[in-house]
Amino acid sequence: MNNASVNVTVVGLQWGDEGKGKVVDALSRGCRYVVRFCGGANAGHTVRVGEERYALHLIPSGILHENVVNVIGNGVAFDPAVAWQEIDALRQRGVKVAAGNLRISAAAQVVMPWHGMEDRLSEGRLGDRKIGTTARGIGPCYADKARRTTAVRVGELLDPAALREKVRRIADVKARTFEALYEGPDPIDAEAIAEEFIEHGRRLGPMIANTGALLRRAIASREPILFEGGQGSMLDIDHGTYPFVTSSPVTACGVPAGAGVPPSAVGQVVGLVKAYTSRVGAGPFPTEQDNETGQRLRDRGHEYGTTTGRPRRCGWLDAFAVRYAADLSGAGEIALALLDVLSGFDELKICTGYRLAGRDMEDFDPQIMGEVECVYETVPGWDEEIAGSASFDDLPDAARRYVDTVEALLGRPVGLIGVGPDREATIVHHTGVRGLRA
Ligand code: IMP
Numbered sequence: 001m002n003n004a005s006v007n008v009t010v011v012g013l014q015w016g017d018e019g020k021g022k023v024v025d026a027l028s029r030g031c032r033y034v035v036r037f038c039g040g041a042n043a044g045h046t047v048r049v050g051e052e053r054y055a056l057h058l059i060p061s062g063i064l065h066e067n068v069v070n071v072i073g074n075g076v077a078f079d080p081a082v083a084w085q086e087i088d089a090l091r092q093r094g095v096k097v098a099a100g101n102l103r104i105s106a107a108a109q110v111v112m113p114w115h116g117m118e119d120r121l122s123e124g125r126l127g128d129r130k131i132g133t134t135a136r137g138i139g140p141c142y143a144d145k146a147r148r149t150t151a152v153r154v155g156e157l158l159d160p161a162a163l164r165e166k167v168r169r170i171a172d173v174k175a176r177t178f179e180a181l182y183e184g185p186d187p188i189d190a191e192a193i194a195e196e197f198i199e200h201g202r203r204l205g206p207m208i209a210n211t212g213a214l215l216r217r218a219i220a221s222r223e224p225i226l227f228e229g230g231q232g233s234m235l236d237i238d239h240g241t242y243p244f245v246t247s248s249p250v251t252a253c254g255v256p257a258g259a260g261v262p263p264s265a266v267g268q269v270v271g272l273v274k275a276y277t278s279r280v281g282a283g284p285f286p287t288e289q290d291n292e293t294g295q296r297l298r299d300r301g302h303e304y305g306t307t308t309g310r311p312r313r314c315g316w317l318d319a320f321a322v323r324y325a326a327d328l329s330g331a332g333e334i335a336l337a338l339l340d341v342l343s344g345f346d347e348l349k350i351c352t353g354y355r356l357a358g359r360d361m362e363d364f365d366p367q368i369m370g371e372v373e374c375v376y377e378t379v380p381g382w383d384e385e386i387a388g389s390a391s392f393d394d395l396p397d398a399a400r401r402y403v404d405t406v407e408a409l410l411g412r413p414v415g416l417i418g419v420g421p422d423r424e425a426t427i428v429h430h431t432g433v434r435g436l437r438a
Contacts, residue, residue, distance in 0.1 A: 006224040007267025008433055009252045010335075012232030013325035015279040017305075017312065018272035019337035019418055021045030021054075024061040024228045026416075026426060027270070030435035032223040033069050033215065034062025037258030038248040039230030040077030040111060040141070042134040044306025048421045052093070055306050059086045059102065060228055063095060071211045072104045075248060075258020077141040078154055079111035080200035099206035105260070106155030106208050112167075113193055114174040115140040121182045131244055132281025134307050142237075142247035150174070154208055157201025167194040212260020219265050224434075227255045227266065233325035234279075234366065241366045244283025252329035268433055270415060271331030273322050275339045275402070278303050278312040284370035287315040287351045301341040316376070318351040319409035324364035326410055333415035333431060336406060339399060340419045345381035348402060352377050352409060379405055387420040392429050403429070 008027055012018040025047045028034045036043075041057040047064060048054075054064065058079060062068035072078060083104075087097045115137025122140070123130045133139060144151040150170050156163055171190035178185040201208075218225055231250045234240045239251060248254065256263045276297050279285045288294065290313070297303065297314035304311055326334070342348060354361045354372035361372065382398040389395050392403070395417075407414050407430075415431030428436055 009227040009266050009269045011229035011252050011329050013271040013273050013322045014232045015234045016232035018274045020272050021047045021061045023335045028062035028065050028226050031226040033225040034060040035071040035227050035259050036060050037073040037075045038250045038254045040138050041079045041082040042136045042138045043230035058083050070102045073259040074105040074107035076108045077111050077138050078108040102207050103209045103211050104207050105211040108154045109145045110152040111137045111141045139247045160198045164194040215261050241283045269329050269331045270335050271326045272335050274337050276317050277315045280305050280310050280312050286374050287318045289315045316349045320353050323410050333413045335416040336414045337418035340387045343385050347378050348381050349376040349378050389419050
């Protein structure tokens with residue numbers, strides 16, 4: 001049975017940090033399951049509830065809702081140490097986290113201590129050519145997944161004797177590889193790592209499950225599922241600005257493989273777009289404003305990484321790139337985040353296309369983003385702060401025009417408009433998502 005009409009997938013259409021945590025939080029109210037299908041602790045999803053601020057990296061953003069079962073799918077790079085930090089912090093604040101509301105796929109990859117080491121050693125060696133990763137060991141973990149013989153899956157944490165053997169064997173391979181490639185790497189203590197991960201397995205045991213089977217059962221009984229994307233489409237391993245990308249498929253195309261569900265389960269796709277653009281780490285960024293405008297966006301948008309604290313690079317909205325990402329994921333509508341950050345500019349620019357060697361580009365191609373020249377449409381700005389606006393009609397004329405221009409350039413409706421960090425600071429506009437329509 002196809003439950004396309006009841007499921008929702010939320011994906012970022014830029015370079016991550018589009019404010020997915022808040023939208024997932026809003027949409028998960030009507031859902032039974034919230035599922036992560038890609039990435040790992042490199043993600044940073046922030047949800048504000050009243051005065052409380054929750055920064056989640058690995059635990060799905062549905063954890064703050066009582067009746068939601070949160071699922072970490074097989075496509076995730078799962079770091080047990082980070083998971084426990086998050087679970088303990090949530091519990092201390094009175095949020096229930098138990099086997100009843102958090103399920104972890106036995107087939108998810110485990111981020112081992114040598115993955116973080118390799119990430120840092122490799123980046124250090126690359127110098128100027130580094131990717132600018134979050135240093136969470138994500139790339140090396142997925143590299144081991146593809147290599148197969150040096151990978152550990154979450155289900156393997158449940159067999160202490162076999163895990164001890166495997167950790168010893170892999171640690172030996174890693175120690176020899178690091179020694180050959182890098183100067184003076186830290187020694188790897190295989191016995192200590194084995195004990196630590198056996199203990200992780202013991203504590204996580206009740207939450208480890210065949211999550212694909214769980215979700216396929218939910219699909220058969222038409223229970224609503226929300227798939228929560230991590231990162232953003234321009235960081236996708238296949239379709240992003242390779243090699244300056246993350247190491248997993250992060251568009252809606254990654255949902256079936258990363259969650260163990262059929263493509264028809266993806267449902268309605270909501271594409272998250274920040275009203276401007278930000279990027280952390282290296283790689284091309286055609287609309288970047290490495291100037292006073294960029295600094296203003298950074299200050300007003302508090303553009304410092306949730307995971308690493310790094311200042312984010314900032315620039316104008318790139319509608320040409322976003323349209324490509326929306327087409328790729330089949331986004332039916334856009335959630336436009338952080339519109340309030342744009343107050344106070346005389347005029348605003350939106351990139352509508354690229355020129356290469358004096359010619360307009362017809363098809364978007366992430367591989368040549370570093371060489372293009374942007375074509376901009378300039379629209380008037382507005383001075384008023386809009387954080388308190390409850391409806392589209394409350395917005396200043398110029399802000400409404402900005403939203404209309406975005407809809408026209410992206411060729412799909414803007415369903416939700418974010419006008420502040422609080423749960424309530426969301427204007428319901430042209431959404432077709434069940435439970436949100438006014
Ligand atoms: P990695 O995923 O840590 O390997 O980092 C690869 C690239 O993706 C770097 O440019 C990171 O800054 C970026 N990145 C990874 N996760 C996120 C995210 O959740 N938001 C924004 N950028 C991210």
